[in-house]
Amino acid sequence: MSGLDATVAARQLRKTFPSPTGGVIRAVSDISLTIRRGELTALVGPDGAGKTTLMRMLAGLLTPDSGSLHVLDVDVTRSPQTVQDRISYMPQRFGLYEDLSVQENLDLYADLHGVPRNVRRERFKRMLDMTDMTRFIDRPAGKLSGGMKQKLGLACTLVRPPELLLLDEPSVGVDPLSRRDLWKIVQQLVDDEGLSVIVSTAYMDEAGRCAQVYVMHEGRLLAQGTPASLRKDASGLTYTATPPEGMPARDLQARLIDAGALIIDAVPRGGAVSFIRQPDADEAHLSTLLQDAHPEPREEALEDAFMMLLRSQQTSARRQGTARAGMQVHGTPKQVARDDIQGAAPVIVVRDLVRKFGDFTAVARTSFDVARGEIFGLLGPNGAGKTTTFRMLCGLLPATSGHLEVAGVDLRTARAQARARIGYVSQKFALYGNLTVRENLEFFGGAYGLRGDALRRRIDDTIAQFDLDPAATSGILPGGYKQRLAMAAGVLHEPDILFLDEPTSGIDPLARRAFWRTITALAQSGVTIVVTTHFMEEAEYCDRIAIQDAGELLALGTPQDVRAQAGGSAGADMNSAFIAIVEQERAKRHRPSVGAAS
Template identity: 50%
Template sequence: MSTGDGKPVLVRLAGVVKRFGDGAPALDDVSGDIRGGEITGLVGPDGAGKTTLIRLMTGLMQPEAGRITVLDHDARAEAPAIQAAIGYMPQRFGLYEDLSVQENLDLYADMRGLPHRQRPAVFDELLTFTDLKRFTARLAGKLSGGMKQKLGLACALIRKPRLLLLDEPGVGVDPISRRELWKMVENLTDEGIGVVWSTAYLDEAEACDRVLLMNAGKLLYSGAPSGLTDRVAGRVQRLTGIEGSRRRLLARLLDEDRVVDGVIQGEAIRLVLAEAGDADAVAKAINTDATRLVPATPRFEDAFVDMLGGGPGGRSALAEAQAPRETGNGRPVIEARGLTKRFGDFTAADRITFDIPRGQIFGLLGPNGAGKSTTFKMLCGLLKPTEGEGRVAGFDLRRDAAEARNRLGYMAQKFSLYGDLSVAQNLDFFAGVYGLSGARRRERIAMMLDIFDLKRQAAMSAKDLPLGLKQRLALAAAVMHEPEALFLDEPTSGVDPITRREFWTHINGLVEKGVTVLVTTHFMDEAEYCDRISLIYRGKSIALGSPDELKAKVAKPDRPDPTMEDAFISLIEASEQEAAA
């Protein structure tokens, strides 16, 4: 099979249906093609059906209806032939963490039947390709997230396939590692290999040659990314010169009928309008002389949110229920003074210093393994610093750890609630941990179930919740006791754009009430919500400032308006060059 431009069709999907149980189908009449020499983005939020569709393409599962043809093989009748010819990297890739990089390669070579005489040349090519030659003796469990994904890619390429299926390879990976993975995959398409790159990151969709955009099991769009972004052409505006709180203004604008979506971009606000001609009316509604609406380039995410009917609005019932925090004596709510953590001879965090005033969002950014999670854990009392001092709400984390922990709420990077307990039982448990009792305890639990729309799932085991609802539950548990400081460790990794906006609506509202937030994230657009950012690399803080200040540091005549991702990568590259000089 081939297309009009001569590119071979490697996968043909025709009316594919897959069900699990009696509910709505996981895949509902999905049709489309995947071609050689291209990256096809299988794009959509958690629960969209991406992993199910990939597993059907591998022949590991069978559809209830429809037909799947892979490399001219019928997926029902010829699954072994498909599995011998493709490369497949599952979402939770099966690396053996107690084996070294080389031992993992040896194992996968055995499983794929790679002849021993071919192995030295194949291993040399793959280790060069992934830049892992220096780490062949390192245990896979000791690799950073990005390096694990590179090793996973190498194992999937032990036998050069015509079709490579990658299930969310960028989840939890920092921007530098994601960019490196993209370059590797683009090199593969130059050899004619067809690549399916599954992702919930909508900025990754823009880099694909074609996309299959899915939501709740349905195919919403198939084609070039530009074909979708064209639907919001002329409707995307950037609001600058904001006077007063940009968070409060965004909340108000999101409740305007003329505004479909909006996010904070540093000191500006990015808006998607309902109609191209709505800009003047929105400008009048703001009614200040200093603000300006300037047309902005549409993004794939703008179009996707528009297709889903817009964002969740600007109202946060959680923030409305929050008692305002007093401004106090002006002392920072969170303080880091020379925080240092050593593990043996390795210094994970080296003299990290910053402070966060009340009612601000502070971001810790950095590549995987840079030291940001170590810094984060020291400040919320989970790790004892080797040197230096950390304070939360005035309490020293060494001497008064229990008092400090009672003043903060913590949402872990990975779902950390009790999977075998129900939603209501988790909330009840954490209410007790945070010292709530009696009527107050019952009131806060009922409020969390209502605000986060979890009443119908109250009796469900937490482990059975979809990812978006797990994140809601985790946030509900973290704010149960109205903490002064909120610690969020990559809180929205993998969730859909609507849930992410809902999440940040709550956070922005809480900050307006005086709550102080420390957040780590790999989403560079989320970093734009921060008042200030510390960029950590190799254990040190290499840059500190607002998002706009960090972007201004890397602006050039040929790149006058850099993105946060540009700033992230450029500042780290500059740090490496300085260290090498």
């Protein structure tokens, strides 16, 4: 490919960082790639794959240790400023000024990039129209929802028309509606302006939109090609299994994913389980494993090929003794019969729950129950009120009115008593980055009242269960391992109820599978799980889900119930069902009432 056809040309690119424990960390190792102009290109890979390091080198913010790197036909190591003048880069944590309005943020970034005054009005109008934020120009950025902040960040990134746009996981932490809107904007830029876009993403459906996909792992390039060419590796190995009556799909998924010799991957989807069999899996053994579940062949997806690559690397590393085995599920308490769980009184009771902030109603008369051992999902767009509901359930925020009972305790009168029986894992890593894994667990164990031998036993058991290195410094762990540590701290005191606030936000599919395998095991032991998530595939692990928007409860029931409410079949895609329910209810709210003056 000639230089005129390539937006990026890298040869034998390397980048290392000093390790806190001595030696070096190889963030990018001997990567060679050529990315075409005018296309949408994806970088995918698990935590620690090197995607962000590569992005920062492309943006001229990091200098390679060795190799050659040309961006827009410019040697970026020699002339980083020349490249930076022609590209736009949106990092994972884009710096909006929350006290400034939408318009003031746009003005500030236009000033920083030297955008001439005579072109600003037209550029601002295009960005505001494209992001549908014209009506919010006077609102402070700090008052925007997460999805709107991401759209404003993208608009600020694009105040100067670039030749290349770099997006580092732009849709992390945003809901499906906002994610869809972001990708409409990106696709419009590619189609209308011929813009070259390179995006790193943890969502395989997003990677599937791209012309080319580069799969990274531990700093190396594992595979590259079109989504269609990569999918071929999974051809003939993908199936859907329907569990027998009364068995949650997640229990069948747990059984399959534990059978590593036969199954590469398994995930609940549409009330069934999508799985990938090993190419050499013995038919008789596979039939025994599935028991009375009924498998049917299905079309392979890009995520199937991605998981096959990651599992292959994981297996190779285990054979060489260079990798940890992944999150474990041994050591969990004895499984509790589902009949015993379902027959017990609810452990969470919510009746007419209201929370107001001044004149603003964040949660409006919400009611539901959660049973012991149930996995209950709270879903909703950014700004829907689910985080406020979640914080009230945890005892972190008092309700304005209504009845809220957790673990048999009225939270309006005895919040401290209830908190002793719950565990909490926040969306943002809230542990102490300068302490080791063991030191963090010792601190949080002490805060939960554990002492002496009891504390040491629980720490040792939890470190083994979550496969953590006790001597590792917490702040430098990859995202997936940080979430493991946060989860370990949350269950250290063996709580009755575990609250998980977007626990898998920003971590890759491999880490998400392991995380949910542990959650399933905890639920099987009788622990009640309440979880918020923006990954709609994770709603399939839940016994029931509630969807909120504008503080109101829009849907409540099993995943099958919710898909049916959306107007689709019981096996329909949960992402589509979520968007349909939210948009249907928003249309009703904006519909003029009968008899209104014309």
